[in-house]
Every structure is written in C-alpha cells, then in structure tokens.
Amino acid sequence: MSVRYFGRRIDEDLNDQFKDVLKYNFIGFTKDINDDDAMRCSDEKFVPRGEVFIRGTMNDMFDFGLILKNRGFDVSMLRSVTSKLLSNGVIEKIKEKRKLDGFEDLESFVSTVKTYEDAFFAEKDTPDGDFYRQQIDGVSFLYSSNSALLGDSVGTGKTLQCVIAADMRIKHDKGKCIVVTVNSVVPQYMKEIEKITGVDPSEISDNPHSNAKYRVLSYTLFSKPGSREDVTNHLREEARSGDINVLILDEVHNVKNGNPRHRNANGDLKHRSNHTTFNIQEVSQYVPFVWGASATIVANKPIDLYNQMVAVNHKLGKIGYGKFKFEFDSGGVKEKLISADKLKEILLDQGVYVQRTKKSIRGDMPEQFVAEQDAVINTHDLDNSVRSRMSGYKNPNLPISAMTAFRTSVAEHKVPQSLAIADSVLSQGKKVAIFTNFNESADLLTHGLRAILEKYQIDGTVAQIRGNQRNRQQIVENFKSPNSTDMAIVINIKAGGTGLDFPNILKDVIVNDFDWSVAQDEQSLGRFYRINSQEDINVTYVIANSTLDRDFYQILDNKRRIAERIKKLSEEEMQMLNDGIRGRNKRLRELRDARHEALMEQEQLGGDKDIINNMGNQVIRDLNNPDILANSNKMMKNWFKRLKQ
Template sequence: KLEEKLGNLEDIAPNRYLTNFIDSITFKYWCESEAEIYRILDGCIQVNSTFRDCLNDNLNDQEIKALFEKDSATFYALIEEITGNKKSYNPSDLPDYIVHEVQKTKLNLKGFKAHLRSYQAFGSKYIFYFQRTLLGDEMGLGKTIQALAVATHLSNQGQTHCLVISPLSVLENWKREIEKWTNIKCFVFRGDKAIKEQNLSKWEESGGILLTNYSHCRILKESRKNIDIDFAIVDEAHLIKNPATKRSKNVNALIKNCKYKLLMTGTALENRLDEMINLIDFLNESLAEKVANNLNNKTYKTDIAQVYLRRKRKEVLHELPALGLTTMWSTFNEKEQDFYDQAVSEGIAGLMKMRRAAFIDEDSQKIEQIINICVDSHENSEKVIVFSFFKNYVLKLLNKKLPFLADDIISGDLSSNQRQEVIDKFSENPNQNVLLVQIDAGGFGLNIQAANRVILCEPQWKPSTENQAISRAYRMGQNRNVMVYRLLTKESVDETMMEIIHEKEDIFNTYANDSVVADAFMNNDSDKEENEAVMKKKVFQIERDRLEKKQEVVNVSE
C-alpha cells in the first residue's frame, strides 16, 4: 500500500517544490496522500519495533499464526493504526460536545509501551479530561491499560504519585502490567511492617505507583498525617458500593482530596439501583445528589456522561470471536435426591447443601458432563476453566476425577503470586488443559485467554459473578470462539436461582449497561430490590413449596 501511494504521488509531483505548479484540487489530494504515507510508514516502524525479536523472512504460516495468537491484542492495535481505522471511533451515546473535547485532548505517553486501541485511547483521554470518573467498560476491554496510560501522562507532566487500590487477588497482576507496559517505578504496600514503611518512603521520595489492597487502606492512611496522591485508581470499585462499610469509609478517607480519581468496575451495579449513584458520590458529591433527586431532569443525560463511561465488547471489539452458551441439564440420582430432601428439611440453613447436592455422589451426572467436556477439549487442543463456589465439596472432588489438570486450584488459599504462577504454567503447558477455580477467588482480575471453554458448575447469586468468570476467557486477546457450559439440575434450586438471576440481569442491562442510563431510573424504585439474604429466603421458600406439592401428588396417587 505504501509503495502504491508513493508511486501515485511521484506521478503527480515527485517532490514538494513541484507541487507549486499543480492545481489546488490536485494539491489537496497530494497533501492528504503524503500524510497517509507518513502514517502508514509510522505504523510499519511500530510493527518492526514491537516484534523485532520475532520477525524474519523465513517465518512459515504456522509460526506467524502462533505469534499472532500470543499477542493478538497488540496486532489489532497496530492494524488499526496502519489502516487508519483508529481515527474512526466515536461513542454514539455521549453528547457531541463531550466527544469533541475528549478527542482533541492530547496525552504525553513517552515511556508507555502498549499500543492503545481507538476506544482505549478515547477512554484514557476521557479519564484525564474529566479528572474524576467511573470507567464501567465491560470486562475484558483493558481498563487497566487505559488507567496506566493516564498514569504515564500525569507522571510525564510531573504529577508522579499514583496510588492503586485493588483486591489482594489481583495485586500481582497489577504489578506485572505496570512493569510490562510502563517505565514507572512500582512499590507494594502490604506484608511486613518494615517493608511497608520502606516502600512507602521510597514512593514518597521518588514517585511512582504504590500498590495496596483494600484491607490496607486504613493502615496506609494512619501511617502518615498527610499523603499526597496525584492520581488514585480503585479497581473492582463495586466492592465499595456501600458507603456505610468500613472498607468504603477507609478508601474514601484515603483518596478524598485527590485531584484525579478513577473508579474501575465492569459491574457498576449489582443488586440495588442506587449502587452506581453511591460510586458517583465518591467522585462528585453534588452530582450524585443531583442525579438522585432529579431523575426526570432533562440535564441528567449530560450530567452522568461527564462521570460514567461504559463500552461493551460487541461495540468495540469487532474481531472478537463468537461467544456460545450451552445449558446442560441433569437429574439427581437416588442418593443425591435423598441428600437434597434432607437439606430442605433443615430449613434455610440447608440451602448451601441444596446447591451442591449434585456433587455428593461419584455417580453424578454433572461430574460425568464435566469429564466429557474436558476430555473433548483435550482432544481438540483446547483449555477449560471450571468454576464453582464450593472448593471443598466440588472442586476438590473434581481435582481427583478430572484429567489434564493444572498444578493447583485457584482459590483464596493461594497468594496472588501463586495464582499467577499456576495460570502462567496452565497457559503455556500443552499437557494442562483443565483449570479449577473457586469463583469468588478467581472471578475477576485474572486474564486466562489460553482457555476458550468455561464451565459453571452451579448458578451464582449475582449475574455479575458469572459474567466476571466468563470474562476471564472472553476478553481482548481471545482468538478462538468461547463456549460456556452452564450445568443445571432439573427440579432443584438451580432452576429457581436461574429465574432470579435472569431478573437481575434485566435490571443490570436496563440501568448500567450503557454509558447514559437516564431513562431507566424514571420508572423504578431502588428500594424494591432485594438484598441477598432476602433473596435466599425467597428461593428456599419457593423450592420447599414445590417439594411439598410434589409430595402431596405422590401421596394422592398412592
């Protein structure tokens, strides 16, 4: 393409001096073509620079494919730059004036090693321009990269002290991403008291990114009378959606006076409709109050668009492969049914037993389904992630039954470093095809694109929990179609829970699945939403009533 355009220009005017002798229309075409040439050339130079250690003239098709699959996200970003598609991204649901102001914002990304996709570049500019924002991009779209781009720009501008607060389980992932994509120094505030103090002092002295987890926010705040933070990033921010919790209060006290604040979550709303307003309150108290009190106000769309940005995978990752969902039904055997009935008789306390009843017997249809999926995946050189809430009663049993396993179960028992080591080996070892993950421990923050099959052993109470789990595999960089298997037992609590989950998915899609969510608030009352405890009681009651009616029918027939 470059050679073709150069030839066309030379035919018109071989140099700039000779353009003085062509007509104005041709001159305009010549200038536009020259700019295009420089852009293509710059993209080619970036490709060569990025992959200089991998590219040579002797690569065969298989080697090229393997190189692409290893880092397809970078390839796609470079393709956008070379083809010019990068300039075309404009979010359709933001006011035009916001899009215009964000697009003309310039970022100094000297030292930043990642290639931003067009929507990511927009997101980074948006975060910097509005200063205090809630980035609600769907999981798998690279929120971390966008945050690090802003941290790099601010550091280059002399605002060098950045704080990242995240769950402990993803602290190591943050450290890796910082070291991989930036030249910014990274310090971790956790562990031994002396080490914490040493790292905090180094960060204060030299600047950089200070990493800590939620439980250390109070300790960090109390360690200094004043902590000067230029940029605060709160990852998985839905964990501070309830302002009354100690966790939320500690985070707020720590970052309250920070000029640049970024809350990141793929699930801005989970159970209650006021959760997103609570998150906005961390960023802009007056706006949160205005939104809460004036839901029918015509300015709502504009107001919320200045603090909340959300993009969905299907809107921005057009190359993303297909996502399929298969529901696989099973039935209890006699032993499992007896266990289930006994659990129901124990009242609400037996609900957890009811949820795992399909795994109490080795002759389990669910276990057989999982084994078949895993064997088939191995034969097709594919990898599987198996998610369950129950480590001791489900995952440990599967650990004895399944072939081609990873070295360990991803659970709360492993440190963030250990989890990453297990995932790295699982991703690279062709003999490890099955990774067992406790869904609360590995449901967010981990990138496992090596797997393209996901098994959900039982329904979860929140739709976001399942969505986060699926997004460990179905995210930017995934090259193969992803298949999700949802395992459900007929005539059990599984069916009732799925009905509840679908209701909650509808709420999420209505209120938080778009950047602008004004209309949705108008006809709903957040107080009508149920908390998890109430929901569990409701589910149990429905299931107990169903079994009682079933028993009445049996008694009549006898």
C-alpha cells in the first residue's frame, strides 16, 4: 500500500508504521484500512478514496500527532488540521491528556510526591531515603492516565507508585479507591496503604461493602459463586454513581482469560465462564482511572492482553475479539512473536504501558548470586515414601499424582542439607530464609532451625509463612522489625511468592525445593532482592543429584537461563523503544531476532503440563525399575529419619 502524508509519499520504512498508527489510534472511529486503499491527506480531512475516515476526539488527534512526531513525521500541518476540525465541530474537545491537573507544573507535582518519602522510609529505618526518579515518573504516568499498565519488574516498587498516584488522584478528584489483588496479598497491601499515605486504619478495609476511602479486595470475590454477583453488583452501582475514582488491578495478569462471547450481555452477571475477568470489567467500565500492575504484562501472549485492555478501558479493548486475535495472535510461533512486538510498540506509542527493570532504575543495584548444593539422600527410603503417598491418592497412577508425591517426598528428604547450609549461616550470627513448596517440609525445616539456634545458644526464634494464616501480616511485621527476635524464616513459595517486601534483612536465601515456573521462582527470590537492597543476595538451591530432582532442576535452570537472556535482550530493546526508535532499525531487528530465537528455544522446553506428564511418567517407570531399587541400598544413612525423631 502506498501512503501519502499531506501529499508527500512516505518512504518504505515508515509506510507500515503509518498504517498501524492510523489503524490502532482511532479504534472505533475508522473504517478498515486495507492494502488496496490509497490514502492521502488534504488540509482539512484525511481521505481514503474520498471518504472521511478519521472521526474521534481531540485526544485521539493528540495521540496521533504525538506518535507521528516520535516516529519522525513533521506534524506542523497536522496541528493546523486539528485546529480546523475542532473549530468546525468535527472532533470533540475533551480534557487534555497527560495533564497533571491540580499542579502548576511538573516541579510542584514532584514536590508533592516527595512528601510521601518520610513516612515510607521511616518504616524501613532509612529516614534520609529518596524515591528514584523513575519511580516518580511512574507516579506521574499513572496520575495522568485514565488507562495504564505498569509493567516494572519484580521488586521495583509498583505498589508504592500505584498507591501514591491513587492517593494524589482522590485528594484532587475526591471519590474512593478500590484495589484488587491476590488473596494472600490483601493484608500486606492494606498495610502498605496505611504506611505510604498515613490515612487512619479505619479508612482502609477488605470489606467490599465498606464505605472506607480504600478497599483492598481479593480476585476470588469476583469468581466465588457465593460472593461474585453480590460484590460485582454493589461495586458496579457504586462506580456508576461516581463514588469510585480509581481502580488498581494488582497482578493484572489474573484478568486475561475469556472469550467475550461467554460474557453475559444483559448485565445480570450470568457469564458462561471466566467470572473474574468479566466481573472486573463490569465494574471497571464506570471508573475514570483504571491502572493494571504486573511484571508479566507483555510477557503474556498477545491474546491474553486483550481482556486487560478492556478492563483498563483502553481503546484497543474496543477492537472485536476475533479481529484482535487475527491481528495479534494468528499464524505460527514466529508470526505471533512479530505481532507481539507490534503490539508492544502500539502500547508504548499510545502511552498506556511503562516497563522498567531494577537496574534501569538504579545503576548501582547489588547482585544476586545463585549457587547449588547436592543433597545426598537414601533413594530406597525416598522411593518408599513416594509409593506410600501415591497409595493414598484417589488416582495414584496418574502422572500428576506421581509428580506430586515425588516432589513432596524429595522436599522432605532434602531438609537435612538445607539445614546444614543454614547452620553455617546462623553460626555466624546472621539471619537466613528458606523457601519450600510444602507444609510438611516447612514444619521439618522450622523444627530443625530451632534445634540449630538451641545448639549455638542463640536467643532467637523461627518465623514461618504458609497458606491460610490469619496472623500472616503480624508474622511479616515481626520479621521486618529491627527489634525482631526472628533469626530465620521458612516461607511457603505459593503463600509468600508475592506481596512480601524484605529488603536489607538478610543476605542468605536457601531454596529447599523449587517451583517449575520461572516467573514463580523470580517472584519468590524477589522478596529479598528489592530496588532498595544495599547488599548482594546469595541464593543456594538444594538438589538431590541422585534422583529426578536433578533433571527437574535442570529444566528450571535452562528456563531461567533463557529467561535471563530474554530479559537482557528485552532491556536493550525497551531502551531503544523508549527512545522512539521503531521500524527497520538494524540493531532493533538484531535484538528482536535474538529474543525470538530464545523464546522459541524456551517453547521447546515445554510448558507445565509437559513437565508434569514427562516427569510424572518417569517417576512411575523408576518405581518399577528393579535396578534402581537395588542400587538405592548403597546410599548413605538416612539423616531424614534422625531429624524426625
């Protein structure tokens, strides 16, 4: 398609970019732009074969001009056209975007943001601390955006930025703020709001029917049959009346699945599936400011992003689901990766997406070092333990049953080695943290850590974070306190993988047993490796080399190494994109080709279901292998039994 801009032919490099800018900036206002259309521009209107196709608001024109300017177009004539269209009533004049309303200039805005520093850093025992400039930029981005996705990496302060922006926004516009997050994080988020804003605790509630200024709710309230309709109806009516001004969707990747055809169109909430996604959208459509936060936004498949666009009321959510899927999620793996790159550029162009890493925010960020240690275990006892567990399952011969039984059992058998590492740390008077997936191994670790403290006559205690703890928040606060007696903490990966913030408390982290998800693994380690960390963090993975645990760890390690490669390539790519570089830039193409290659390599390692099936079937085969049973008797004596006694 040959494109002309105010009578001037656009060179090949900008040709496709111009089409995408037109197509995706005026969603809901334009006809389809087909390859056989010859587009040209006059001084009064944009015409494809004589038909006016741009109809929108001043904000759409504002976005259009800004994107074109960033991509190297001369927009002086566009300003003249916009002025004429505005004066003739062709486009609607509405509030200017990116305006820091309520503030005379950026300097006064920054000064207000910095008033939150004292309360925030006082709790961290660093009263002279300062927010990083990029964090302040993040607050500005959110405050001035009706629709926003904050994609900063784990440990960069997404909660901090969201809460400050929300507090400043509702102080200016009045109204209330709703935060939706995962269930285990609700108490921690409530505490963060109190600490950052200084509001009275009575103004923060986890009750959806409360009249509090801040309500922090779990995603499960929008999906659980006993609560979802009541909660959604109540909040929807409240939003319709204008009482809710800000909606923060923390861990927004929870709002992704669902074909809109399964959403009830009558508003009575009788959806066919995906109640969380559709009920969130029922409420968010009436809220002026909707912000999503997650470290894995663009890491998701493009189609996963569709419902997030709908939830934050962005214009891309106005594209039909089928058309969005065709544009961004069709073809083979390579084609989908290219489409994802295009979608990322569109999000950046339209100012709806921001993503920074810890090291891009802070140049002197300490390191996180990863090591591994072998746990020598008695495989005969391990096999017996696995068999015993499987016999108690309803469907013991399924791969997932074998995999669960093996992981639970090997986690317990690795406890002695984890405790040996912890012993070397505690003997120096230093604190230690240990991650595990299972409550059984967590109890063994807690018992063993107490024994170590007693052996060295250390006057200290051991904290434990696990699922469904009513006093979880108190445990967290006690461990973080400078006067805490806790010398060690045992954390269930699922319960403590998100929402916890433990910087500068300890330097040594032990992973007794690991999750097969790289994202979950990063989330867990991110509890201690934070943007304000002052020292390096040492992470040690405990691996039972004589078992399938080594194979399992190798899969995770391969995934993690590829993910790290992808992250480094993405960081350089994002820097170029943030600098306005687009299209066929040679270095940008090289980075994307390398990242695509790494992503396809990652794809070949298989997903969670593949791992469960392959490893589970291998467990079943090994349990029936007589050679393995014979060799297991040659292993060292069983430290696990001694520990349990």
